[in-house]
Amino acid sequence: MTHSTDLRGRGEAVEGGDAIETVLGHRGLQLEEALIFEQDSAGSSGVDLPTAPEAPDRLGTFRRQGRIGLPGLSEPEVVRHYTRLSQKNYAIDMGLYPLGSCTMKHNPRLNEAVVRLPGLAGAHPMQPVETVQGALALIDELAHWLKELTGMPAVAMSPAAGAHGELCGMMCIRAALDARGDSKRRRVLVPESAHGTNPATAAQCGFTVDPIPANAKGRVDLAAFRAKLGDDVAALMLTNPNTCGLFEPDIIAIGSDLHEAGGYFYCDGANFNALVGRVRPGDLGIDCMHINLHKTFSTPHGGGGPGAGPVVLSQALAPHAPLPWVVHSGDGFALVEHEGDAGDAKPFGRLKGFHGQMGMFVRALAYMLSHGKDGLRQVAEDAVLNANYVLAGLEDVMTVSFDGPCMHEVLFDDRFLKGSGVSTLDFAKAMIDEGYHPMTMYFPLVVHGAMLVEPTETESKAGLDAFIEVMRSLAARAKAGDADSFISAPRLTPRRRLDETAAARKPVLRWREEAAE
Amino acid sequence: MRYLPLTDADRKAMLARIGVSSIDSLFRDVPESARFDGGYGLPDHMSEMEVGRHIGALAARNMAAGSVPSFLGAGAYRHHVPASVDHLIQRGEFLTAYTPYQPEISQGTLQALFEFQTQVALLTDMEVANASMYDGATACAEAVLMAGRVTRRKKVVLSGGLHPHYRDVTQTQSSYLDIEIAGMGPDLSGEEDLSGLVDDDTACVVVQNPTVFGHLHDYSELAARCHDKGALLVAVVTEVISLGAVMPPGAMGADIVVAEGQGLGNPLGFGGPYVGLFATKQKYVRQMPGRLCGQTVDDDGRRGWVLTMSTREQHIRREKATSNICTNAGLCSLAFTIHAALLGEAGLTELAQLNHATASALAERLGKIDGVEVVNSHFFNEFALKLSKPAGEVVSALADRDILAGVPAARLYPDEPALENVLLVAATECNLAAECAAFADGLAEVLQ
Numbered sequence: 001m002t003h004s005t006d007l008r009g010r011g012e013a014v015e016g017g018d019a020i021e022t023v024l025g026h027r028g029l030q031l032e033e034a035l036i037f038e039q040d041s042a043g044s045s046g047v048d049l050p051t052a053p054e055a056p057d058r059l060g061t062f063r064r065q066g067r068i069g070l071p072g073l074s075e076p077e078v079v080r081h082y083t084r085l086s087q088k089n090y091a092i093d094m095g096l097y098p099l100g101s102c103t104m105k106h107n108p109r110l111n112e113a114v115v116r117l118p119g120l121a122g123a124h125p126m127q128p129v130e131t132v133q134g135a136l137a138l139i140d141e142l143a144h145w146l147k148e149l150t151g152m153p154a155v156a157m158s159p160a161a162g163a164h165g166e167l168c169g170m171m172c173i174r175a176a177l178d179a180r181g182d183s184k185r186r187r188v189l190v191p192e193s194a195h196g197t198n199p200a201t202a203a204q205c206g207f208t209v210d211p212i213p214a215n216a217k218g219r220v221d222l223a224a225f226r227a228k229l230g231d232d233v234a235a236l237m238l239t240n241p242n243t244c245g246l247f248e249p250d251i252i253a254i255g256s257d258l259h260e261a262g263g264y265f266y267c268d269g270a271n272f273n274a275l276v277g278r279v280r281p282g283d284l285g286i287d288c289m290h291i292n293l294h295k296t297f298s299t300p301h302g303g304g305g306p307g308a309g310p311v312v313l314s315q316a317l318a319p320h321a322p323l324p325w326v327v328h329s330g331d332g333f334a335l336v337e338h339e340g341d342a343g344d345a346k347p348f349g350r351l352k353g354f355h356g357q358m359g360m361f362v363r364a365l366a367y368m369l370s371h372g373k374d375g376l377r378q379v380a381e382d383a384v385l386n387a388n389y390v391l392a393g394l395e396d397v398m399t400v401s402f403d404g405p406c407m408h409e410v411l412f413d414d415r416f417l418k419g420s421g422v423s424t425l426d427f428a429k430a431m432i433d434e435g436y437h438p439m440t441m442y443f444p445l446v447v448h449g450a451m452l453v454e455p456t457e458t459e460s461k462a463g464l465d466a467f468i469e470v471m472r473s474l475a476a477r478a479k480a481g482d483a484d485s486f487i488s489a490p491r492l493t494p495r496r497r498l499d500e501t502a503a504a505r506k507p508v509l510r511w512r513e514e515a516a517e
Numbered sequence: 518m519r520y521l522p523l524t525d526a527d528r529k530a531m532l533a534r535i536g537v538s539s540i541d542s543l544f545r546d547v548p549e550s551a552r553f554d555g556g557y558g559l560p561d562h563m564s565e566m567e568v569g570r571h572i573g574a575l576a577a578r579n580m581a582a583g584s585v586p587s588f589l590g591a592g593a594y595r596h597h598v599p600a601s602v603d604h605l606i607q608r609g610e611f612l613t614a615y616t617p618y619q620p621e622i623s624q625g626t627l628q629a630l631f632e633f634q635t636q637v638a639l640l641t642d643m644e645v646a647n648a649s650m651y652d653g654a655t656a657c658a659e660a661v662l663m664a665g666r667v668t669r670r671k672k673v674v675l676s677g678g679l680h681p682h683y684r685d686v687t688q689t690q691s692s693y694l695d696i697e698i699a700g701m702g703p704d705l706s707g708e709e710d711l712s713g714l715v716d717d718d719t720a721c722v723v724v725q726n727p728t729v730f731g732h733l734h735d736y737s738e739l740a741a742r743c744h745d746k747g748a749l750l751v752a753v754v755t756e757v758i759s760l761g762a763v764m765p766p767g768a769m770g771a772d773i774v775v776a777e778g779q780g781l782g783n784p785l786g787f788g789g790p791y792v793g794l795f796a797t798k799q800k801y802v803r804q805m806p807g808r809l810c811g812q813t814v815d816d817d818g819r820r821g822w823v824l825t826m827s828t829r830e831q832h833i834r835r836e837k838a839t840s841n842i843c844t845n846a847g848l849c850s851l852a853f854t855i856h857a858a859l860l861g862e863a864g865l866t867e868l869a870q871l872n873h874a875t876a877s878a879l880a881e882r883l884g885k886i887d888g889v890e891v892v893n894s895h896f897f898n899e900f901a902l903k904l905s906k907p908a909g910e911v912v913s914a915l916a917d918r919d920i921l922a923g924v925p926a927a928r929l930y931p932d933e934p935a936l937e938n939v940l941l942v943a944a945t946e947c948n949l950a951a952e953c954a955a956f957a958d959g960l961a962e963v964l965q
Contacts, residue, residue, distance in 0.1 A: 025819075036632055036858050046859035047599055049867055049946060055877035058895050062733040064764050069639040072861035079601050082629070082855055086610035089617075089625035093609030099618075106520055107613050110565050115786075116603070119576030122583025125788030126591050126924045128916050134578030135787045141575075148557050160651035160790070161844045163831070167690075174693055200831035200841035206693035209836045247546035278544065280553045302606075302848025303626035304616040304808065306651070306790035322689070338931045349689025353592060353654035353682050353777065354788025366572055372562030375518045381540045382523050385531055388543055392535045405535075405543045432622055437615075443832070460522035461531060488816075493621040496816040500620075503813035503825040507802065509645045510635040 030494050033084040037511045040071030046078045069513075088494040089303070090437045096459055096467055100409045100440035100452025101195070101243055103273050103295035108370065111298070111363035120362055125354035129335055135358065136326045136333035142365045143326070146291060146310055149376070151282025154318035156311045157325065158356040162270055165290025165309025166201040166237075168322060168351055172288060172313060173235050173264045174205045175320035175348040185234040185262065191220055193244055193444040198237045198268060207234055214446045218244035218402035218411070225254060229261040239268035240284070241275070243444040244402055245387065245409035245452065255285025264288070264317070272296045273456070274384055274408035277377030287314040293357070297364035308360035319345045324355055382457035383408040386464060390455055393468035397475040401447045408456070414449025416475060421483035424449035427474060429497065432490040434470045518562055580919065582785055586952035587921040588879075590899045590943025591729065591929065592653070592680050592755045593788065594780045597947055602782050602855045606848055616808075616844070620823045621815075626847070627822035630810040633854040640760040640857075641774040642767025643796035648808040648824075649850040650793030650842070653777025657683045657723065657753050658690035659795065659806045659840055660773045661698075664721035664749045666804045666839065667772075671696050672718045674711055677704030678728025680755055681929045687723070696720075703930050705892060705901065705939065707732030712742045719748040721773075726752060726766065727759060729929070730941065731896040740770030749773060757781055757794065757853075758945075759897040761869025773797045781860075782852030792849035803829060806840035868946060872898040875953070876944040882957045883942070888964040892939070899943040901926070905964055908940040914963045920956055 025032040057063075073081070090097070097104035115121065123135050143155045156172075159165040170188075177185050188202040191212045199209040210228060215221040219242065236258050241247045248254065255265050267281055267289035273296045275281070281289050293299045293308040301307075313321060324337040335355070336342055371379060384407055391400060391410040399415040414424045428438030428451075440452040455464060478486060490496060523531075528540070537543060544552070563571070587595055606612065610625060617623030617630075630648045637646035650656040661673050673696055675684050684700055691698060701709060707730060711722055722743055727733050740750040752766030754776035766774040776794040783791060797805055803826065811825035831838040860868060876898040884891040888905030904911055908925035915922040926939035944953065 033628070035628070035635075037635060043863055045861045045864035045867075046601075047864045047868070049864070049871055050949065052871045052874035053878040053950065055874040055881065057873075058877045058880070058893070059733065059762060059873060059897070060895050062735060062764050062895060064760070064762055065768075068761070068862055068865065070636065070857065070860070070862040070865060072863055073858060075599070075601055075859060078855065078858050079605065081858070082605045082611075083608070085625035085628050086605070086608040087625065088623070088628070089610040089614045090619070090622040091610045092613040097615065099615055102615055104613075104615055108520060110568060112607060112612075114569060114572040114576070116784075117573060117576040118581045118584055119579040120572075120581075121784040121786055122581030122595075123579045123787040124582035124587065124589040124595065124785045124921065125593055126589055126928060127580065127582060127921055128912055130913070131580035131916055131921070132787065134575040137578065138572070138575045145559060148559050151553070160655065161842075163841045163843045164651060164655075167841060171689070171692070195843075196830075196832035196835045196838070197841050197843050199836035200834070200838040203836040203838075204690070204694070204841055247544075249546045249548065252548055252550065275547075277557075278553065279547055279551055283551045283553060300612045300848065301615045303611055303614045303623075303629075303851065304648070304847035305844035306792075306846045306849055307844050308790075323685075337928070340931055349692060350682060350685040351655075351689060352686065352789070353652045353680075353791065357789045358787040359784075359790050362572065366568050369560070369563050369568045369571060370520065370565070371518060373557040373559040375521070375562040378518060378521055382521055382528075384543050385523070385528060385535075385540060388535050389531045405537070405545065407543075407546075428619070429621070432619065437622065438619055458520055458522065461527040463522075490621050494624050495621050495819060495821040498620045498815045498821045498823045499813045500823050500825065503811040503823050504828070507809070507825060508812040509631075509802070509809055509825075510638045511631070 031084045033081060035511050036073060036081060037071050039073055039077060042072055044072035044074050046073055046075040095435060096455065096463055097437045098439045098453045098455050100454040101270055103454060103456055105298050105456040106458035107298055107300040108367060111366040114366050115359050115362040133332050138365060139326050139361055140333060142361050145368050146312055149276060150289065150312045151280030152312035153315050154313040154321060156313060156321040158322060158352045159290065159309040159311060160352055160357055161305065161307035162290055162292045162309045163197040163201060164351065165311045166197055167204060168311045169266050169288040169290060170201050170205040171348045172317040172320040173266065176317055177234060179346060184232050187232045188234055189228055189236045191238060193242055193446045194237060194239060195243065195268060195270065202237065218246050219248055220250065220254060222250050226257060229257060231262060233261060233263040235264040235266050237266040237268060239270060241271045241407040244411045245406040246402060247407055251284050270295060271408060274380055276380045277373060278380045287317050288312065293360045293364040298367045299360045299363040306357055306360065308357035320348050322349055322351045323347045379457050386455040386457060386459055389464055390453055390468060394471055397472050409452055409454035411447065412451040413447040417478055420478045422478040422486040424451055426486035427478065429489040430474055430486045433492045436467065436470065582921050585919045585921060586955050588923045588942045588944060588956060589921050591924040591941050592682065592777060593785055594756055594943060594945055595785055595947050596758065596780050596945055598782055598784065598856060599859050602852050605855050606852050611851055612848065617824060620821065624821055627810050629851050629854055631812065631822050633850045634810060636854060636857045637794045637796050641796040642765035643774050644799040645802050646794065646796040647805055648810050649845040650795050650807055651846060652789065652791040652793045653755055653775060654683045654686040656775035656793030656795045658687040660751045660775045661687050661691060661721060661723065663773060663804050663806060664751060665696055667749060667801055668720045668747060670718055670720035673698045673720055674714045674722045675700040676711060676724040677701035677709050678730065678732060679723055679725045679753060680729045683753060703933055703936060704728060705730050705936065712739055715742050715746045715748055717746055719746055721749040721751050723751040723753060726754060727897050727899060731893050731900040733763060733895045733897065735764060735769060737769045756898065758869050758872055761865040762873055763897055778853045782856035783849050790846060790849050792846040792853055804839060807842055808845045871946045875946065875948055876900065879944045879953045882953065883960060886957065886961045886964065898945055899941060902940045902942055904938045904940055907937045911940065911963050915959050918959050920959050922956060
């Protein structure tokens with residue numbers, strides 16, 4: 001073991017810093033942990049393998065030369081290392097995680113159990129289709145749920161994430177325009193409050209982006225939208241409920257005006273949790289919408305993925321859905337993997353290596369079956385109720401950006417902090433010391449110092465009461481002039497504020513042996 | 518409903534606190550015509566036991582490649598994942614955390630990402646790697662777009678040894694951008710020479726090692742040719758375990774290396790989620806897509822990690838971003854990292870050699886069967902066979918005997934009659950002697 005590394009890192013303690021000094025830098029249950037590369041015990045391994053058979057060498061001159069550079073550790077050392085790392089994370093399993101637009105809800109463990117069944121975890125994507133009828137049936141069943149819940153006739157299952165679903169939807173739109181010989185429509189309207197993925201996606205499909213302003217109520221400015229319509233408009237990309245947590249009440253007029261002008265209606269489904277079981281996006285006149293299975297349907301976020309972003313499609317766009325897809329065939333299911341087998345359809349191509357995020361499909365279906373149509377309606381209602389309860393509990397001490405009621409999330413801005421010397425960021429960091437993950441900060445961009453709070457339906461009333469009490473107390477403390485306690489927060493975490501400017505200016509993106517000496 | 522904490526009494530009290538009489542008044546912005554009260558064609562809620570049985574019944578209708586002799590590869594490989602990997606990734610602190618946007622309370626995810634980036638850089642022999650992509654195929658498409666940004670050129674050459682799904686995803690993602698793609702026909706013999714196609718307008722050449730037909734190459738000369746012409750060499754690896762035994766793309770001079778990382782830590786799972794690896798040279802890092810984790814210090818001077826260089830990304834750059842991507846394959850990359858940490862240098866080297874020896878022994882054995890010809894002279898753990906019958910028929914006949922014999926090339930290339938009798942066969946550490954014997958015996962019978 002070469003555990004000689006200075007666990008406290010390589011910097012000097014800041015003068016006047018109040019870090020408690022211990023021999024190794026541990027602080028009770030907060031255990032410092034070196035990188036695996038600093039724990040190398042050369043020759044060690046955490047696995048034992050079967051003996052290799054005798055066989056001729058077929059690598060020849062293509063054999064790798066020299067050391068790879070991976071460290072050697074035994075199984076107990078690896079288990080301890082990653083257990084210690086895990087304890088430096090906040091997680092939905094530990095508490096309220098009110099990240100607006102991210103829908104951090106409880107992740108049921110049944111879903112983790114069923115995805116690991118050997119018949120699913122052990123199925124190879126290129127097995128003969130007659131040996132994977134259960135897997136294809138599962139995809140078909142999930143597709144049925146998604147179509148029913150959205151009131152849409154078709155769904156493309158393969159996109160790997162929300163942004164990938166956006167790409168799928170916008171490529172369907174581009175393909176549909178090309179199929180009707182419409183080469184003039186290259187402008188895509190995107191509200192200012194949109195997720196950054198919307199304009200980035202439009203650009204990847206060869207469109208230009210034209211922003212639409214919000215009105216004083218946080219909704220699409222209908223007059224400004226109408227003024228932007230024209231025969232060069234390919235599509236509108238609209239999030240509904242929007243990123244201010246508000247339903248777009250003019251959405252039906254927006255859709256029909258857009259269609260009349262010859263454009264397609266892309267709906268960003270990131271906020272479907274507010275509507276599931278109560279409102280079918282298909283009744284709003286949309287042409288396509290991605291569904292983040294990792295938001296509305298609770299597949300775990302896993303520290304940043306993997307997600308899944310199936311896209312429901314209107315009759316007009318369905319023929320352009322990407323390969324592959326599942327079809328009913330005789331008394332079973334088949335996979336359409338090539339354009340030659342696609343019949344009259346005109347798929348725009350392929351988006352992913354195999355058939356989609358199957359592991360997420362299994363979890364999402366387990367979630368849907370557990371709730372049923374009755375439970376899903378309750379999901380939307382409780383999500384909206386919880387957000388409005390937070391709004392009611394905080395509106396007199398924080399500034400609500402737009403009049404309620406809100407949908408599944410509530411938007412505050414930093415006007416209540418004016419003159420206090422405390423910023424949205426400082427306020428968020430102080431929440432961390434109080435035991436909460438902060439809300440989404442500085443998004444959407446349409447208000448100053450945004451704080452977007454999404455509690456989700458899996459929080460109890462008692463949990464929300466405690467959160468409200470903490471937020472009220474912090475707001476009072478900020479207004480009382482105690483800016484220092486915010487600016488120095490967080491103080492009780494495994495690390496205090498990190499120097500992000502230095503990280504970006506001189507990027508250190510990997511460990512190197514020489515750098516450690 | 519077991520996942521919903523609110524009671525009816527809570528709901529009533531909360532509505533009163535909000536000052537409305539019913540939940541419907543909170544939905545008042547929804548137009549009347551959009552409120553759906555009709556019937557959904559869906560069942561009501563089920564107990565945990567019923568859901569478990571429903572999905573269990575679907576799972577039971579599959580023949581699991583993990584449970585029978587299986588020789589399927591073509592971009593997804595059966596490997597034994599140590600039990601501790603799946604235990605650790607199911608710790609709630611990893612499983613149920615979001616993207617590490619608040620680094621003070623996300624150091625676990627961030628440190629693991631920093632270890633992942635380092636492992637990927639070491640395995641590919643490249644200078645830097647990102648925090649992962651959706652899968653190998655999408656990473657390949659992103660590499661081509663990046664090569665276009667770096668070189669400001671638009672011609673792209675895709676090798677005939679590139680997995681056709683990677684080819685298709687790359688073509689699809691480039692369809693509406695100013696990129697011209699020349700895709701070569703399938704390279705069954707492994708004799709393709711692309712150097713003549715590289716010219717002053719070439720942005721990049723994309724090659725794969727081992728190729729989809731299992732051939733091994735040293736692309737050093739092709740890399741030199743690319744560099745002479747100001748083009749980049751993009752190297753694809755679909756079986757990450759190969760990097761424990763085969764010369765890495767970085768050593769050949771590749772500029773961007775993308776790989777499918779499923780083979781470390783992640784189950785076959787019927788095709789996903791997997792984990793795309795993306796590595797390049799330091800000088801290109803600002804053109805790289807995807808998340809990056811970087812080292813820094815905190816206010817107490819202690820080492821820590823943050824997401825960094827986000828000015829490349831969509832939430833800052835919007836339509837000018839390097840990519841629209843906003844997630845990585847977080848939990849899959851964690852599984853990769855823990856499996857690689859367990860193996861270590863000695864374990865990965867031994868595992869790769871075991872894969873190679875198993876495949877080599879199998880090829881020897883199968884090659885002696887009448888009606889079987891092994892195409893490859895050199896390979897890692899996957900090779901191509903020319904059979905005396907159409908490979909699809911052979912695979913079906915063996916599936917009836919509970920043997921998954923491999924991937925017929927025709928499944929990947931339906932329009933290439935010349936490949937009808939070609940079968941792609943992979944062997945890993947999971948194929949112990951009895952499985953290989955059952956395959957050989959079954960194949961001999963089916964070809965009689």
